Structure formats: structure tokens, C-alpha cells
């Protein structure tokens with residue numbers, strides 16, 4: 001059994017649903033999993049703005065907030081999920097990644113496993129770039145990237161992580177094919193994480 005953290009930012013609920021699919025499957029596989037949301041001071045207000053953001057608002061609010069990278073040093077692996085904002089991670093996810101500054105020099109995350117996921121409005125709207133940003137962050141931390149192989153099944157995925165396109169109103173929720181891709185990916189990477 002490994003100790004695994006799934007950390008996400010989400011306003012309209014889509015990245016949250018992916019994070020939950022990761023956490024639920026990892027739990028099903030017997031892992032010790034913590035699901036955290038990053039700090040988002042505007043969430044209470046922004047999550048009331050759209051029909052799509054109201055649906056998972058209360059569920060998201062119930063989850064614990066992780067304040068900084070230091071709180072993850074006791075974990076074997078980290079899965080990070082962000083919405084794509086202008087081809088990058090959201091500002092809230094960037095602020096969380098920046099919070100690792102305290103432990104970067106001491107390399108406290110070095111040698112731990114890392115994977116990421118992202119949602120975007122459009123399939124070609126830059127979610128790969130968003131995930132590349134998270135991969136680059138993990139490289140700076142000395143983490144070991146768990147890229148996505150081409151034979152995991154389900155919806156086709158980029159090598160940088162698992163992604164889902166949510167449509168112009170952010171209301172096209174993840175379907176079974178993306179869940180299948182998440183499960184196939186986790187089945188593929190868990191043996192490596194267990195070797196830690």
C-alpha cells in the first residue's frame with residue numbers, strides 16, 4: 001500500500017470529477033489516498049456564477065484545503081489536476097505549485113512519483129500545454145514523471161497526463177471512456193509506485 005495525494009483546482013466541477021475518479025479508484029485498489037483542493041479564495045463567489053459550477057459546489061467545499069507543498073512530503077506519489085486557463089494551469093494551481101519553494105532547495109519531493117490531469121473547454125484548447133506546465137514543475141522538484149502510455153484503453157490521451165474537454169459551457173461531464181482511461185493509467189503506474 002502506498003500513500004498517495006490527489007490535489008486539484010476546480011470551479012465548474014469537471015477537474016474535481018477527474019480528481020474524485022483518481023481517488024476512488026486508488027482507494028478501491030487499497031491505497032491510502034488523500035483528496036485535497038487547493039486554496040481558492042474566490043471559490044465561494046465564482047462557483048455561484050454558472051449553472052455548471054453550482055452542481056458540485058457543496059461537495060467541493062466539504063473537501064480539505066491543502067495550503068502548501070510542505071504538507072505533501074509524507075506521500076509517495078502526487079497526482080495534480082488543473083483546469084486549463086489560457087493554455088496554462090489556473091492561477092490557484094500555480095500559487096499552490098509556487099508554495100513548494102520552501103522545500104525545493106532541500107529537494108524534499110525528490111524521487112516521489114508524479115502524474116497530472118487537466119480539463120479544458122476545447123479538446124484543442126491547450127490542456128496539453130497546461131499538463132506540460134505541471135510536468136515541468138514536477139521536474140523542478142526532482143519528481144519521477146508517470147507519463148501516459150498509448151495502450152491504456154478508453155478515450156485517447158496525450159503522454160503528459162489524462163485530459164477531458166468540457167465544452168463551451170463547461171457542462172459536458174466526463175464519460176465512461178475517460179474513467180476507463182484513468183483506470184487503465186492507474187493500473188499501469190501503480191506497480192512502479194509500489195516499488196518505492
Ligand SMILES: Cc1cc2nc3c(=O)[nH]c(=O)nc-3n(C[C@H](O)[C@H](O)[C@H](O)COP(=O)(O)O)c2cc1C
Nearest residue numbers: 010011012013014015083086087119120121122125
Ligand atoms: C479564465 C479561463 C480561461 C480559460 N482558458 C481556456 C483555454 O485556454 N482553453 C480551453 O480549452 N478552455 C479554457 N477555459 C475553459 C476551462 O478550461 C474549462 O471550462 C474547464 O473544464 C474548467 O474546469 P472546472 O470545471 O474544473 O472548473 C478557460 C476558462 C476560464 C474561466
